[in-house]
Amino acid sequence: METSSTLILSDSERSEGKAPESALAAMALKLAPDGAELSYRDHIELLKDDLDFEEQGDAIYLDHPDDEARLLWAFHRPSGSHPTQVGDRNTDVAIMAFNHSRLGALERFIRLNPAVIENPDLRRHIRNRSRMLFRALVDNDFSELLEVLSLFPVFVDQACDQMINGRIWNEHYATALRGSQFLELSGALCNDRLVEGVIRRLRPLKHQTFDEAKALLVELCDQARKLHPKIKEHYVEEFDTWMKREKLHPLQMIVLTKQIALLKDSHV
Incomplete structure (x- = not known):
């Protein structure tokens, strides 16, 4: 037997990814010992005792016609909501699934x-x-x-x-x-x-070798027209500081200085 259910979530329930408290009857997928119908929530709790809990839940709830059933499964699914639930046609279900996805x-x-x-x-x-x-x-x-x-x-x-x-x-x-x-x-x-x-x-340049720094500088010069001005300014200053700190051979200094000048003078 199935009864209709209107899915209404509060703002806090949506934002915090909480499962709503169901105030309505749901499909009697299983019966309690006293013969009473089980809500979706109670049925999911019963499934938790089974080794194939997630597999059973997916089979029952992923394509369930009732939005509330799908919403609760997105919340309770043990490995996070199913990928397909993130795109659920009901936005409340999709939000719940997004917030509980892995x-x-x-x-x-x-x-x-x-x-x-x-x-x-x-x-x-x-x-x-x-x-x-x-x-x-x-x-x-x-x-x-x-x-x-x-x-x-x-x-x-x-x-x-x-x-x-x-x-x-x-x-x-x-x-x-x-x-x-x-x-x-x-x-x-x-x-x-x-x-x-x-x-x-x-x-950062701090721990780079001469060859590593040179390769980076060549790359920056090749990309200069695509680089943001502030990033180019940053690297010009970084290389100036790095060169003053490192003990470079005069020829190495000349090579880097020419490349830095190219980077400094480039236009976007």
């Missing part, structure tokens, strides 16, 4: 129901999880970050916030070119603090 950032945003991305009121319910995703994207080499922002520029404000305020946990440095591409994507949000945040995530 997918990487790019795939998660690609799979997300477009209605959630396009609607500011819905988008704010994934803001906390999105912030965590952009924190990880920023603390990497910017490759996936740029892909996400190219496809979904509406999230650029969150990326900029993490670029400015996020801590650096990993030594996965971005290239000067990717840093420049990010600053270009930031548009009107680009300011001195954002530039500083990007520069903090570029590979």
